[in-house]
Amino acid sequence: MKIDFLKYSVEFLVIVSGVSASFLVDEYRESLRNDEERLKVLYNLKIELDEITNYCEERKKFFQRDSKIINYLIDDKNIYLDSVKLISGTPFEVGIALIDYRAFSPPMNRYNSIISEGSLKFVKSDSIKDLLSTLNNTIYSYVVGNVEDEKIIKERLSSYISTQYPEIIVYGEDQNFNDYYKNLKNSIDGDMQFKAQLKLKSRTMFIKEFFLDRYVKTLNNLKRKIKKKLSEG
Known part of the structure; x- marks a missing residue:
């Protein structure tokens, strides 16, 4: 009886040990898979963040140029012909700053895929x-x-210019830069409503650039943290 009990006890312990060992092996393998997925997610995020950095550098350059052009146009103290000519060079570029807007669409496909697939759960930080x-x-x-907001102002401004100053749109790009800019500046200086709408546009541009700077700071902070995690393995 004792022999049978010992026999079955040993068999039971062997089975339990086997199950426990198998569970530990599976758990270890799962841990390795999770680590692989975590590194994969972090690496994909790093690639996209680098792409966003390049995109933001390009956007900031155009945002600043447009903003400078508008601020020169609404300044009462100087005509700033040479300054505007230096940063734009053509009536077309001035026209973009005046009656158009720059979109902001950073690459987010990798991030959106990670969210939709639920892969962000592998990142423990x-x-x-x-x-x-x-x-x-x-x-x-x-x-x-x-x-x-800038797009809304752009629509109002385009409507106003096409009604009150159609020559700016119709003949603007056919003029040499000096004549185009001087005529445009004189029109703005002599029209309070025109200038007021441009000041609203300038304010919106300033706020847009402010938040772009915050966006870039957050982006750089995130890149540093991800780079550190990747270096740790």
Whole structure:
């Protein structure tokens, strides 16, 4: 009887040990898979963040140029012909700043795929997750919101110019730069409503650039954290 009991006890322990060992092996393999997925997610995020950096550098350059042109046009103290000619060079470029707007559409396909697939769960760092949300949701919406505000002003401004100063649109690009700019500046200086709308546009541009700077700071902070995690393995 004792022999049978010992026999069955040993068999039971062997089975339990086998199950436990198998469970531990499966758990270890799952841990390795999770680590692989985590590194894959972080690497894909790093690639996209580098792309966003390049995109933001290009956007900032055009945002600043447009803003400078508008500020020169509404300044009462100087005509700034040479300054505007230096940064734009053509009536077409001045026209973009005057009656158009620059969109803001950073690459987000990788991030959106990670979110839709639920792969972000493999990233254990709460600070990285928080920064991702801040970058791609909060601050992104601030920049885009101001772009939309600028778009509304652009529509009003385009309508006003086409009604009150159709020659700016019809003949603007056929003139040499000096004549075009001087005529445009004189029209703005002599029309309070024209200047007021441009001041609204200038203010919206300033706020847009402010939030773009915050976006870039958050982006750089996030890149540093992801780079550190990737270096740690």
